Amino acid sequence: MGSPQDSIEYSARDQDWVALIKRVAEGDQSALAALYDATNRVVFGLVLRILSDRSTAEEVLLDVYTQVWRQAALYDRKRGAPLAWLMTIARSRAIDRFRSGRLDQQSRESLDDLGHLKSSSLSPEENTALSERQRLVRAALNTLSVEQREVIELAYYSGLSHSEIALRLGQPLGTVKTRTRLGMIKLREALTPMLEGKA
Amino acid sequence: MKHELKTEELQETAAIYALGALSQHEARAFENHLREQCPVCEEEACSFSEAAGQIGLSVEAQSPPDYLRDLLLSRIEKEAYQQSSLIPFPEQSERFPTTEPSATNRRVYLRLAIAASLVVMAAASILFWRQSTRLQNELDQMKSASSSPLRLIKLDGQEAAPQSSGNIYWDTEKNRWVVAVTLPPPPPGKTYQLWFVTSDAKISAGLIRTDSEGKGAIIVEVPRQMNQLTSAAITLEPEGGSEQPTMPIYAQGKT
Numbered sequence: 001m002g003s004p005q006d007s008i009e010y011s012a013r014d015q016d017w018v019a020l021i022k023r024v025a026e027g028d029q030s031a032l033a034a035l036y037d038a039t040n041r042v043v044f045g046l047v048l049r050i051l052s053d054r055s056t057a058e059e060v061l062l063d064v065y066t067q068v069w070r071q072a073a074l075y076d077r078k079r080g081a082p083l084a085w086l087m088t089i090a091r092s093r094a095i096d097r098f099r100s101g102r103l104d105q106q107s108r109e110s111l112d113d114l115g116h117l118k119s120s121s122l123s124p125e126e127n128t129a130l131s132e133r134q135r136l137v138r139a140a141l142n143t144l145s146v147e148q149r150e151v152i153e154l155a156y157y158s159g160l161s162h163s164e165i166a167l168r169l170g171q172p173l174g175t176v177k178t179r180t181r182l183g184m185i186k187l188r189e190a191l192t193p194m195l196e197g198k199a
Numbered sequence: 200m201k202h203e204l205k206t207e208e209l210q211e212t213a214a215i216y217a218l219g220a221l222s223q224h225e226a227r228a229f230e231n232h233l234r235e236q237c238p239v240c241e242e243e244a245c246s247f248s249e250a251a252g253q254i255g256l257s258v259e260a261q262s263p264p265d266y267l268r269d270l271l272l273s274r275i276e277k278e279a280y281q282q283s284s285l286i287p288f289p290e291q292s293e294r295f296p297t298t299e300p301s302a303t304n305r306r307v308y309l310r311l312a313i314a315a316s317l318v319v320m321a322a323a324s325i326l327f328w329r330q331s332t333r334l335q336n337e338l339d340q341m342k343s344a345s346s347s348p349l350r351l352i353k354l355d356g357q358e359a360a361p362q363s364s365g366n367i368y369w370d371t372e373k374n375r376w377v378v379a380v381t382l383p384p385p386p387p388g389k390t391y392q393l394w395f396v397t398s399d400a401k402i403s404a405g406l407i408r409t410d411s412e413g414k415g416a417i418i419v420e421v422p423r424q425m426n427q428l429t430s431a432a433i434t435l436e437p438e439g440g441s442e443q444p445t446m447p448i449y450a451q452g453k454t
Contacts, residue, residue, distance in 0.1 A: 014274070029272065029275055029276065030412065031270070032271075032272075032275060033272060034381065036218060036268060037268075040263055040267075040268070041260035041262055042255075042256060042258065042263060042265070044260075044262070044263040045259050045260045045261040046255040046258045047260040048261050049258050049259075057263075058263060058264065058267055061263055061267060062267060062270060062271055062274065063273050066271070066275065069275045069278070070278075080248070080249060081249070081252070081253075082250055082252055083253075084249065084252030085252075087252060087253075087255035087256060088252050088255075090255065091255055095219075096381070109336050113362065114394045130256075133253070133256050134256050134257060134260075134387075137253050137254065137257040138257045140253075141254070141257055147447040152218065152242055153254070155215070155218040155219065155220035156218055156251065156254045156255070159219065160220065161220050161221065161222050162215050162220045162221065162222075163222065165220065177211045177215065179209050180212070180214050180215050180218065180220070181207065181211040181214045181215075183214075183251060184214035184217065184218070184247050185210070185214070186248040187250045187251075188246055188247060188249075191249075191250050191253055194251065194253065195246070195249050195253075
């Protein structure tokens, strides 16, 4: 799925995101507002998927963009694509919050039950590059076997360690490791046009 | 020990590391190994991490409530204000710059705005948002206190300024409005004023200053002895405000 043309396009669009983050780093509040407008639904989708509680997810969403505001100057282009940076902040904040609340959240729904949350499509003003990326990542994940995808998504969305995943799935640790490795290799390959675009 | 070859074991560790799913002990050991500059492992860890960083983009988008945007902007506004609080106060008259403020002008503007905000209106105590370290606290408290029901009053632009908009979050327990609006730039010498509209009176709720993007916010205490509130209205008034509203209404919302 990756022509060189794709890479060039992703690269050009990443430049726009990088420019926006640079303006945020300079204290430009309108740049943060623009970044929020372009990305809040995807970030909220991720945070909600991890926490499955709306009001906690709302607090975490505010924390994510506040952290972006404070740490935009630390963003380093060489260490990752701008959207991945944002999503990584969102994931860590959400997982931290999830872990801190885990004790009183023993009755949390299992991850399998979370598919029915009401979703909303991206609004027209949202960057089309974003919805293209979403499509590409979904397509990439679809190249994985069900089992590979299961272990990778469990690790990503629940923050469980590989041995906890093995326990939860009732599978030997070695099996979980192998599925993770093979799945990640496929994913990396399928995402090549996007990842090369960042170079 | 540096690796010469990509082994399955090495790839496994790098892949699980990229997903953050190694145990703490294993992750520390792998990071120590990376610090020893093993190009094979570094390459694997980096490329897997980049791929892992994209997984979150596959989620279904979900719409957060609109007021979170206002909360976020007021939160960073407060931080921007705190960062600029060491800039000395300029010896100038209380005139607001009419041109697009530059970074420095913006700070001057901020200071003037703070001075202007010290005006206390008869019916309500007002905090201009740029002054307000309280605004964020209030919003935070209102947000977190589940016992404190928030009612939303949506302000719609009227014929005089159809593109105007705004939200009033009414904390019915503390009887307080947090007002966030977007209005067209007022002409020189004019200012926006917010009104409590009751069945028999219009009572000033305070002046609203807007920034270069037309955004403004205030916290207003709603007088308890007032008759039934029917709506909130915003008009354009001479600098300093008026005792009674000058028509037309720029934005309005029913309570």
